[in-house]
Amino acid sequence: MGVRRQVNVACILKDEPIEALIGTWSLIHVGFAMSRINEEEAALTLDVLRQLGEAQVEIEAMQASERMLAS
């Protein structure tokens, strides 16, 4: 599955051995790792999105219930 390829990690390496990158996610562009995915920020963004989704499910349930009672 997928593609194996050598990439340059100079842009995402901080003061740390290269092994520190193992197990982390990175955005790769034209052979260069350009940004390490910030997993905490990803979780925060997903939380907001889930709340919007859940709120909508609740609103739709309330509307359906109102329609049922009105009929």
Added chain:
Amino acid sequence: MNYADEFRDPVAARGVLAAIARVTDEIGATKEKPVHIMEICGGHTHAIFRYGLDKLTPPGLEFIHGPGCPVCVLPMSRIDECVEIAERPGVIMTTFGDAMRVPGHRKSLIQAKADGADIRMVYSPLDALELARRHPDREVVFFGLGFETTTPSTALTILQAAADNQTNFSVFCNHITVPPPIKALLDDPHMILDGFVGPGHVSMVIGVRPYDFIARDYGKPIVVAGFEPLDLLQSVLMVLEQIRDGRAEVENQYSRVVPDDGNPVSLAACAEVYEPRPSFEWRGLGEIDASGVRIRPAYAAWDAEVKFGVGYGKGPRMVAEPDGCRCGDVMTGRIKPHACPQFGKGCTPEMPLGALMVSSEGACAAYYQYGGLRLEEAL
């Protein structure tokens, strides 16, 4: 968790779409008097059409497709100059695939290749440098093209070539920057934009501060966005909420990838290798001050403009586009792609007349590929 599928969840999308409809309504925007949001980046244009987001959002919200497709804004004269270098004896020209079919005045790179020039597609500038190592008797040139997302990769490759003293490698530099054309659009007296969806991958390099002027000086909201459908929808919602609340701020929806200050290693490599050009020509927008970079004299040995005596300001500049091509009007949001008389007739992805039909990030190619009913109407 792979940081992509989670951002395509249909349940969450329903929630965001409902919120978008609600806020659009609260603003009072209608089909007749819509709110205009520009997605600057061609990657966003592609995603909007690929996922049909323009059909899911309310009629009171109109997307204007911005100039953020590097292949699309490249002027024909630069293709001509690239072909000129590629046709020199002993040269191997290397390029990203999407530049191959961009029309020049004389020919495209793919036509030049058919005519015998040695032009090869590469995935990375590092592959071009590797080609130079393997062919010490040839001159390998990389057609450096793209916004701040791609600019650092070319800079790091030049630094690598310099460190290795690989002197048969050079770069034909066409790298450009996002903020100046945004300023040019905002200064246009016919400007109708109410807010921006900001480019995600450009911003992972430059950070979000270079957009401060949009909010501060022009009073327009901008939200830096990711590329999955939920990223885009959430960003649009954030722009709409700013408009509704009378705020103009720079916000970052794509914080999992974009640090506020960008990437310091990338920025340092760019500062080392490049300097701003006084101006650069953009297809459809004309010359824009300080909107492109060139290679500094310290790295002239790797600058194809110096090496081959070809380059910006050397030859006559022909700004004219092919007859009937209205790429410029599409790019500035004056017309939609299917309103161009050549759309789908004289200009298709297979035989493009204008650059917006070439790249998958171009607005015309996106309309052509995903246009559905509107496409049938146009044809």
